[in-house]
Ligand SMILES: [Fe+2]
């Protein structure tokens with residue numbers, strides 16, 4: 104995926120859009136983890152979730168400020184053909200759901216999401232080499248994500264010592280499935296557009312030609328009807 108990431112980050116507009124999209128995901132994830140801190144019965148997890156949520160909200164601010172600063176340096180075009188959204192985001196915290204989730208499932212989900220984020224932010228950090236402030240943000244956030252990745256794993260092993268590996272595998276499978284559905288929906292959208300275009304240009308023209316030919320055979324104006332008295336009384340003729 105590296106060439107695709109390079110393509111996404113190489114363009115100024117897409118870079119700004121991506122930073123602002125990350126800001127949304129991080130802030131949203133921060134709010135969800137704050138909710139997790141409220142509902143967990145475990146005091147240690149409550150403290151860790153709280154710290155985690157503060158980090159994510161801070162990441163959201165960093166991305167938003169950087170995106171806005173870039174936006175101020177140049178007026179961007181409002182239209183691009185493709186903004187890179189079907190690509191998975193950095194964090195994947197947008198899939199997080201808190202209510203009714205036990206801590207072990209939440210920790211497994213967070214661990215997998217943070218690990219993926221750490222991997223992606225490592226790539227993005229290299230791709231924005233031409234933009235030192237953005238690179239510095241990725242470096243700072245990457246340190247936090249590695250901490251999140253490690254504490255969630257340690258805590259998962261603490262709260263579920265016998266099944267923590269299984270929970271991680273299940274979280275990974277569920278994440279893969281969600282990614283697959285997202286990509287499949289994007290591909291289905293493209294295929295739908297291609298098929299409808301093909302129908303419009305290939306299937307429709309013969310019918311249009313036949314309709315035009317039939318129209319030429321029709322006499323113009325009123326059509327006289329025969330007066331043989333064989334009409335239905337309910338007929339409009
Ligand atoms: Fe984050």
Ligand SMILES: [Fe+2]
Pocket residue numbers: 159217220247248251
């Ligand atoms: Fe994180």
